[in-house]
Amino acid sequence: MTCSSATTGPSFAIKSVRREMPLWLLFVAVQLLDFGWSVLVLLGVEKVRIVPGITASNPLDLYYMPYTHSLAAAILWTGAAIVLCKPLRGVRDWSAAALVGVAVFSHWVLDFLVHRPDLALYDNRGKVGLGIWNYPILAFLLEALFLFGGMILYLGRTKPLRTIGRVGPPIFGVVLLGIQAYVFFGPPPVSPAAAAVTALAAYVVFAAVAHWLDRQRVPGTI
Numbered sequence: 001m002t003c004s005s006a007t008t009g010p011s012f013a014i015k016s017v018r019r020e021m022p023l024w025l026l027f028v029a030v031q032l033l034d035f036g037w038s039v040l041v042l043l044g045v046e047k048v049r050i051v052p053g054i055t056a057s058n059p060l061d062l063y064y065m066p067y068t069h070s071l072a073a074a075i076l077w078t079g080a081a082i083v084l085c086k087p088l089r090g091v092r093d094w095s096a097a098a099l100v101g102v103a104v105f106s107h108w109v110l111d112f113l114v115h116r117p118d119l120a121l122y123d124n125r126g127k128v129g130l131g132i133w134n135y136p137i138l139a140f141l142l143e144a145l146f147l148f149g150g151m152i153l154y155l156g157r158t159k160p161l162r163t164i165g166r167v168g169p170p171i172f173g174v175v176l177l178g179i180q181a182y183v184f185f186g187p188p189p190v191s192p193a194a195a196a197v198t199a200l201a202a203y204v205v206f207a208a209v210a211h212w213l214d215r216q217r218v219p220g221t222i
Contacts, residue, residue: 005176006114006143007031008206009150010106014099016153019219021099022090024211029085029103031203032077033111036068038200041192048192055116055133057140059188060195062118070120071128074108110146114139136184143180147173158217165216172213176206 011026028035040046047064054061067073082101085091091100111119115129132139151173160166179202189195 004034004110004114004143005173005180006110006146007034007107008176008210009146009148010103011210012147012150012154014103015214016150016157018096018099019157020090021096022088022211023214024207025085025088025090025100026103027207027210028203029081029100030107031206032081032104033068033074033107034199035203036077037065038196038203040065040067041196042200048195050188050190050192050195052188055131057136057184058133060192062115064124065118066120066122066124069108069111069118070122070124071108072120072122074105078105113142140181140184144177147176157219159220160217162216165213168213168216172209 007030008027011023011030014026015021015023037046041048046067049061049063050059051061052059062069068077078101081104082094082097085100086094086097091097108119112128113130114132116131116133117127117129119129120127132142151169155169189198
């Protein structure tokens with residue numbers, strides 16, 4: 001729903017633990033709830049309004065998203081991801097599939113920290129959220145902490161094949177954080193559909209770039 005750089009941090013961290021797992025898959029996993037949200041918003045199933053000022057750093061009034069961002073839905077998406085990804089190359093055992101599930105569910109946990117109370121526990125009821133988006137500097141620092149914390153773990157367990165493998169991931173991280181700064185401090189989206197399309201396109205591009213950069217590094221410490 002927003003191009004969150006914090007949610008990509010767990011993908012790098014998990015990759016550092018299971019280095020045979022494809023990074024693109026983990027990037028998709030950590031954003032899976034938002035992939036679903038984008039599609040369902042475009043289909044008119046889930047609802048969002050643009051309300052500048054509803055939080056200090058995010059203008060989206062996410063008032064109806066029970067199928068992707070309720071706690072019950074997040075658990076179901078997590079379970080589905082574990083089962084469906086197991087046959088994929090680089091997974092193929094339940095422990096690796098469980099880590100994909102961790103990646104999927106980490107999104108809801110991080111959303112709980114930053115959202116105002118708009119995350120339902122089930123259906124559209126019992127909404128929770130700690131509201132760190134109301135503190136833009138703190139929210140931005142949290143984004144940087146999770147993103148670069150995960151990336152540092154990943155870089156420490158892999159080594160570059162060539163120069164692009166050394167400088168590419170940090171540059172990618174800075175770009176992700178720059179996009180997050182624009183989301184926090186730039187103009188609001190022009191429409192809910194525009195927000196959904198932008199998010200969907202960004203997540204696909206992020207996963208593709210992550211896959212390309214991961215091919216420039218190999219397991220092993222520097």
